[in-house]
Amino acid sequence: MSTIREKEQEIIDEFELFDDWMDKYNVIIELGKSLPPIKEEHKQEKFLIRGCQARVWLHADYKNGKVVYTADSDALITKGIIALLIRVLSGQPPRDIIDADLSFIDRIGLKDHLSQTRSNGLINMIKQMKLYALAFQKTRSTKQ
């Protein structure tokens, strides 16, 4: 299993092929369409991360020392970026997720989607992903 950093580098390499923004967004849209669906029972108010413009649902499980995320959004571009975040973070140990700086988003030119004015729920989603990791980390240390 690749590390977070390796996965980020993979994505950076893939996106370097595009010099046209439209090609890049077409890929993000496709990624959004192919994001594995979140379970219906997790697409509820409880798991909703509210943005001013787009809504995001996020669920996390803890299996064999790894955090597994599923998520959804009503906006397709947001969903595509979620797919990238899940590819990088899902299946990683909590400590690594907490420490991840996720600089690949900036490197592939999507940083503006994380700005406050977009308020598409993505910033809060990343916070929430890290909070889940933190909670699982604590559960583990109390068990030990």
Add this chain to the structure above:
Amino acid sequence: MSIQPDILRQAFPILGRQVNNQPLVYLDNAATTHKPTAVIDRLRQYYESENSNIHRAAHLLSQQATEAHEQARSSVQSFINARQQHEVIFTRGTTEALNLVAFSFCKKFVRAGDEILISAMEHHSNIVPWQIACQEHQAVLKIIPMNEKGDLQMDEYRDMLGSKTRLVSVTHVSNALGTINPVKEIIDLAHQQNVPVLIDGAQAVPHMPVDVQDLDCDFYCFSGHKMYGPMGVGILYGKEEWLAKMPPYQSGGEMIKEVSFRKTTYNELPFKFEAGTPNVADILGMEAAIRFIRELGYAPVAEHENDLLQYAIENLKKLDNVRFIGTPAKRAGVVSFIFNDIHPYDTGTILDKMGIAVRTGHHCAQPIMDFYQVPGTVRISLAVYNTRQEIDVLINALKTVREMFG
């Protein structure tokens, strides 16, 4: 004289810039308009050669700044045809004006069980201050409903007015739908029951002349930055008979007559409602914006903007899966729509990539989005400097959006 946007655009330096390597197409004017050189120069001139605090010192600069400031008040008075100069209060913007009335009027005139009416198409700033005031005074906030087209249901409104109604506060033009409300009728009906009316004119003043005496409204408010003026300045007009009876909103310098630790007496109108050092530069900038609008004349502005509105609507109709949010009988400045199969955020993101600024989201009017059961809309809002060519660029970009998501 009809508007010649190509010449007019030269007065707006920002319109020459690029966004995402494309020429800027700015269709988010209901959020804020751009500023002509005359306004920008006025701000610069004030700070370069006139800056001084007003209403206090004997020195020449202060005297001149005071005169300029009061002259600006007089310009606003004549712009909206207020009866008296002291009925014009300078505020930070429409939001502060609404908060001022919600606080001061309700403190004096609203008691437990009383009712305040607002409409179903208000901006959050004409909802939340009344919610807070109603909570404070155990009053009831009632909502005048609208129909599917985005027009107010006047029969319902008539029935809602009653002996418990203390104030009606409605928008002149809806920021999310573009509806022009029949404010004169709204005011007349309320006055038949001796109920005062506040009109939120933030989205009206950029597009149409306002005569507060003709409307006979009791309060009217608007912002400088939505009418080609600077941010941070707005106007509250209030009839003297109400303002004189209302207690101060904020307190400090300027608003007092005499202060001792035992007792303070308040200054007269309009200063009673203008605590602290006013935003003199932006007030003078707003005066320059008023001059700019008056020189253009409202009739040619409306003719030009209505032509663009019709042109935009006609061309949007030709696209697949378009749903207009709001099809009011009378409309100013705004068209809201969604593609049924594409989230507004996705549409907005791609338009931005193509240099086109529109607003997507709920436009600070969530109850309207709930009413139409949409997550938000794509809103095109026009100003006098927009062109048919820009609408063409928009429509072509929307075709690209459809190809990418459809």
